[in-house]
Amino acid sequence: xxxxxxxxxxxxxxxxxxxxxxxxxxxxxxxxxxxxxxxxxxxxxxxxxxxxxxxxxxxxxxxxxxxxxxxxxxxxxxxxxxxxxxxxxxxxxxxxxxxxxxxxxxxxxxxxxxxxxxxxxxxxxxxxxxxxxxxxxxxxxxxxxxxxxxxxxxxxxxxxxxxxxxxxxxxxxxxxxxxxxxxxxxxxxxxxxxxxxxxxxxxxxxxxxxxxxxxxxxxxxxxxxxxxxxxxxxxxxxxxxxxxxxxxxxxxxxxxxxxxxxxxxxxxxxxxxxxxxxxxxxxxxxxxxxxxxxxxxxxxxxxxxxxxxxxxxxxxxx
Numbered sequence: 001x002x003x004x005x006x007x008x009x010x011x012x013x014x015x016x017x018x019x020x021x022x023x024x025x026x027x028x029x030x031x032x033x034x035x036x037x038x039x040x041x042x043x044x045x046x047x048x049x050x051x052x053x054x055x056x057x058x059x060x061x062x063x064x065x066x067x068x069x070x071x072x073x074x075x076x077x078x079x080x081x082x083x084x085x086x087x088x089x090x091x092x093x094x095x096x097x098x099x100x101x102x103x104x105x106x107x108x109x110x111x112x113x114x115x116x117x118x119x120x121x122x123x124x125x126x127x128x129x130x131x132x133x134x135x136x137x138x139x140x141x142x143x144x145x146x147x148x149x150x151x152x153x154x155x156x157x158x159x160x161x162x163x164x165x166x167x168x169x170x171x172x173x174x175x176x177x178x179x180x181x182x183x184x185x186x187x188x189x190x191x192x193x194x195x196x197x198x199x200x201x202x203x204x205x206x207x208x209x210x211x212x213x214x215x216x217x218x219x220x221x222x223x224x225x226x227x228x229x230x231x232x233x234x235x236x237x238x239x240x241x242x243x244x245x246x247x248x249x250x251x252x253x254x255x256x257x258x259x260x261x262x263x264x265x266x267x268x269x270x271x272x273x274x275x276x277x278x279x280x281x282x283x284x285x286x287x288x289x290x291x292x293x294x295x296x297x298x299x300x301x302x303x304x305x306x307x308x309x310x311x312x313x314x315x316x317x318x
Contacts, residue, residue, distance in 0.1 A: 030057075079108075093302065116263045158243070
């Protein structure tokens with residue numbers, strides 16, 4: 001009798017820890033926290049992913065906006081959640097930038113959250129104005145060795161870090177001119193008061209198409225379909241200066257491996273349907289498809305790279 005009871009208890013314990021339970025994920029509503037206000041790209045893409053996962057899983061994925069502190073408030077809420085995958089974070093590459101420039105954060109970006117799936121990525125392009133003839137990136141570098149070259153900076157942002165990464169790889173110093181937004185920087189570039197700007201496709205494309213500025217390099221590993229004749233930064237002679245904007249899903253560290261796999265598979269499925277590709281491309285972005293390890297490596301690499309650049313060039317979150 002005791003032997004039978006022991007076997008029953010052992011079987012119950014095995015069942016309780018079995019991957020079968022994880023495979024049933026999600027069996028209740030999931031919360032997706034977006035750490036930015038409604039209406040921005042993070043919110044647009046996050047809600048798109050949430051809707052897609054809800055339909056795929058046949059389970060509610062509820063969106064909650066928790067803006068503040070450059071995304072740290074929303075991220076901290078997920079970091080403190082139960083490690084079961086039922087509270088997810090939808091953040092962007094600002095996750096690694098914010099971690100690089102903030103002296104203290106309400107969570108540990110390396111230990112408390114697990115990168116699970118990159119959903120989309122956005123490309124950036126270097127464009128030059130008319131103040132000094134700069135037809136390509138090699139000419140930018142050549143002149144930067146003999147005179148000051150001014151670039152448009154947007155504080156602690158992807159734009160600023162793209163410029164500083166390029167300068168670091170090229171072995172030159174570019175002078176930062178700070179602006180509140182990309183449109184203001186483009187106005188000065190068009191007006192001949194700025195030399196180069198590293199902006200998103202959406203920001204720079206109209207001026208490139210009407211030939212008001214010159215596109216000198218795509219900062220991504222691949223060329224952009226919007227301007228297929230513009231070389232990548234590596235093709236232009238500066239491998240190692242590649243960077244993208246991205247958006248992806250994180251969960252609380254410690255979530256079961258099978259749950260992580262289910263989320264990764266779900267996000268990859270949602271963003272790579274023909275309808276999703278069309279929607280994402282309308283937002284001047286591309287669907288991504290990464291394994292958990294690939295996305296984790298991307299985040300880890302950026303955390304180290306941006307922290308080093310921030311310290312070297314005195315970039316802060318202030």
